[in-house]
Amino acid sequence: MQLSWILAIWRSSGLTDTRLLLATTNKGKVREIKKLLPGLSFKIESLDNYPAFGRFQEKGETFEDNSRGKARFYSLKYPGIVLAEDSGLEVQVLGGKPGVFSARFSGRQATDKKNIKKLLKLMKNLPDSRRQAKFICVAAVAYQGKILKVYKGQLLGRILPEPRGQNGFGYDPVFFYPPLKKTLAELTTEEKNAISHRGRALRKVGAYLKTLLVEK
Numbered sequence: 001m002q003l004s005w006i007l008a009i010w011r012s013s014g015l016t017d018t019r020l021l022l023a024t025t026n027k028g029k030v031r032e033i034k035k036l037l038p039g040l041s042f043k044i045e046s047l048d049n050y051p052a053f054g055r056f057q058e059k060g061e062t063f064e065d066n067s068r069g070k071a072r073f074y075s076l077k078y079p080g081i082v083l084a085e086d087s088g089l090e091v092q093v094l095g096g097k098p099g100v101f102s103a104r105f106s107g108r109q110a111t112d113k114k115n116i117k118k119l120l121k122l123m124k125n126l127p128d129s130r131r132q133a134k135f136i137c138v139a140a141v142a143y144q145g146k147i148l149k150v151y152k153g154q155l156l157g158r159i160l161p162e163p164r165g166q167n168g169f170g171y172d173p174v175f176f177y178p179p180l181k182k183t184l185a186e187l188t189t190e191e192k193n194a195i196s197h198r199g200r201a202l203r204k205v206g207a208y209l210k211t212l213l214v215e216k
């Protein structure tokens with residue numbers, strides 16, 4: 001059946017409690033994304049509920065490739081809408097690294113702590129003027145193997161020489177956001193979501209998902 005027909009039937013049926021899969025097991029991401037999609041009548045689930053789906057191998061060269069690939073992969077297994085996002089850190093002086101390798105920057109047994117340690121070592125003694133970095137998020141929405149929408153968000157900042165703060169996940173303790181004079185790990189989830197790459201992309205996703213639930 002054509003995708004436009006599927007959506008037309010779905011919209012006209014005025015569904016109010018359909019399911020939405022967040023294609024991640026990253027607890028930090030799930031926490032942020034759930035807060036970014038308030039007031040939706042979707043039942044929101046994560047991959048933790050579906051271990052049998054297996055794991056999508058992220059082999060793309062861009063965040064968009066990975067995000068689209070992940071969304072498509074899980075939407076072929078899941079009956080509802082799938083929301084996948086790929087995100088990461090790009091550091092200018094490192095030629096954009098860690099980029100799509102952000103999660104596994106320090107190798108196969110990578111942890112947030114080890115990734116930060118490797119990053120700080122590579123950037124040792126660099127002045128503030130050479131520590132610019134950005135977070136990128138590309139979110140893809142898919143249904144039954146078809147990509148419905150792709151949205152992007154980014155956040156500019158710089159990498160501090162030492163971690164600061166206890167909140168968030170990943171590189172948050174070393175990512176300094178100059179307008180607030182804080183690292184992302186010194187912000188609450190709400191404060192981070194208001195300015196973050198994920199917040200920017202996911203607010204657009206939320207607005208789009210609402211249109212799917214509106215009866216035409």
Ligand code: IMP
Pocket residue numbers: 026058085086087088089102103115135168169170171172184196198
């Ligand atoms: P993904 O699961 O392949 O998208 O991995 C994204 C990785 O990028 C995470 O494991 C973190 O290392 C990093 N990352 C992405 N978004 C954030 C963020 O909001 N804060 C800190 N680190 C992030």
